[in-house]
Amino acid sequence: MHEDLIEEAAELLNPVDVGGRLFGNVASVLVTETGTHHGGVCIDTGSGTGFCAEAAAIAAMVTGGERRIARIVAVRRDPATGELAVLPPCGRCRLFISQMHPANHETVVVLGLEDAATIDQLVPRSDRPDPLPSRFTRPVNPDGASALT
C-alpha cells in the first residue's frame, strides 16, 4: 500500500559522517494535497541545531507554496545490515506537521508497508481549546495585558 513512497524515500538516503554526526541517514518524502512530492534528509548537528528529515521535506513543500500534507513517510537503513525501516515521526515533527495547515490533522503518516495513522491519532487532543465559561473572563487593559496583577 505504501511501498511506492517508502522506496522513494529510501532513494534519498545518503549518509555522511561529519565529525561523528550523521547527515542524511534518515530521509522523508511527503505528498501534498495536489500530488506533488517533496523530500528531505535529516541533519544531526550539535546543541539541538539539527533537524529531522520530515522538517526538511516540509521546508521544501513550503518553498513550493504548499502546506497541506496528504501522506508522509521517513525511513532509515541500518548501516550494518542494510535493512530498511520506516520511522515514526518524533513528537516535534508530529506537532510541526499538524501546525502547517489546519487540515493536516488528516495527514496519513506511513508507519510500515501496510500500516499508517493520521496525525489526529498520533497527536490526540492537540486542538486549541474553547474558552472556559464567562465566570473565568477578566477585563483586560487596552494594551491587552491582564488587569490582574
Ligand SMILES: [Zn+2]
Ligand atoms: Zn522529528
